Amino acid sequence: MIKLSDVSVVYRKGEENEKCALKNATLQISQGDFVIIVGPNGAGKSTLMKVLLCELAPTVGTYYLNGKSMRGFSVTQVARWVGRVFQDPNSGIFPDLSILENLSIASKKGVRWLRFRSCPQKAVSLLSLLGLGLEKNLNTRAGDLSGGQKQALAMIMAIISDPKVLLLDEHTASLDPKSSVKVMELTRQINEQFGITVVMITHNMPFAEQYGNRKWKIEEGEVYEYEYRPPVCLTRSENPFPLVGDQRRCAPKCV
């Protein structure tokens, strides 16, 4: 469902300090996959995320989502299929609004009009699934929650509008070990029970071991897969694609 064909990203192209952050990445992610991406700082992981979010158009190559080329699409357009949660707990929620208001914004995608806001029951029941007690105080200001609660809320918000893919960029990085485990379990549930494809960047090696059915490593902009298992959730998947290329390094040439 996600396909990158020969995608390269070059920052500051043509300038002296030109930086090739992603080199000829050819990747495929199929429905139901849980992809873990690891790699050192500055390797290009977030750059890959930005491409998937359409924040950044690939310098060369094409990004396909559901078989459609995403060239020229904006972040807001691609948001219909893609949810995201990033490292900063405040980036995924609206701190000044109550939990309920947060959920009501998230429960819909795209432009909205003058209907009075409502909060779908599904969102609240998902919230109670967490066991953090958030559903009891729906009028709490989201900014007053703890980091872990914020991240959990952000995850719920990212999935209640039913995206096809959930992109996570070090979403447990600012949490304490206990909260991160909770959030990771939620991530697994999202993947296994709802069949949402998850792409997750992490620096946490135990998590990288424990979770996910596909493991990718990025080094200096080159992506390769080092582990593959069939996805746990096959309910929504169409026959998972074979390996992208076991241990195959992309040709280290840059545009």
Added chain:
Amino acid sequence: MLGIVEQGLILGLMSIGVFISFRIVNMADLTVDGTFALGGALCVRLFSLGLNAPVSLLLSLLAGAGAGILTGFLHRKLKINVLLAGILVMTMLYSINLRIMNGPNLPIPKTSVSASLGTFEQVAGKDPLADLFEPSAPAAAPQKEIAKHRTFENIFLGTADGQDLLLLSAIVLICVALTGLFLRTELGTALRGFGTNPSGLESFGLPKTLMTLLGLGLANAFVSLSGGIFALYSGFADVTMGQGMIVTGLAVVMLGEILFVRRKLVYGIFAPILGGIVYQGILAVVMRYGYRIGFRASDMKLLTALFIVAVIGFGLIQTKKRMKGKFRLSTIFGGGVGRD
């Protein structure tokens, strides 16, 4: 005395606009100075062209919204810093206002304009306390002719003094109620979310540009409406009437927040109204007794700006003491100005 409340309501209406841009959508929009005068100029011009007052006000409201939308457009599409975009539009409006009025000021027909035109403080500060302290003064006291030409009464209502107040209160209450209802809708909720996390909103499919245009348009609609009302109220429009209005508005917003920190009535849009009335009261007292220490109406801007500095400084000291900050400083200047 009633004059204070009336002018306070007009000021409060303008400050709702400032509140929306600075607090709700979290953008330091400086278009306000231009839109306040635009509202006044356009309203008086349309009125003297023969349109009735409500229609003139409505059209100037729309023009104000247009000015705000232009600022938002410059900011989002041409990537101009919000501050600069606001100043650019404000500067454009200066020329446009002169065109609209065909001169630096424009009186409402059949009202004699006395010599003292000028900024809001200079006009509104014209001793509205007089009726309180000089009850023996004749009904049509000379200060009223300057501060208020009773045009409003002629336009909307009968004659009695309280009716202006009633009308203004009704307008303000309707505005507050409509805004309150709007902020409850899905779109309004999203707008409030936008203020604290613009990029976050993008991932739910709402473009920043749209929300910026909406927020700044709404804010400037209020400012322009207030400018129009003020012009009808005082009997003329002047190209300088908006000068420093952003500072006054911000001071009013802060004053309202100091007075009403605990309760956020109608998402906080009620605070500027009360702030406006209190501000106007302070202005009246300062105007009445300030001359003893050599104070002039024109010094009011200095005082107002210093007040803002003091409030921010005080808030900073408070946060440094690790007390719970009363004022969200980051949204005033820290986060508000530089953020995209």
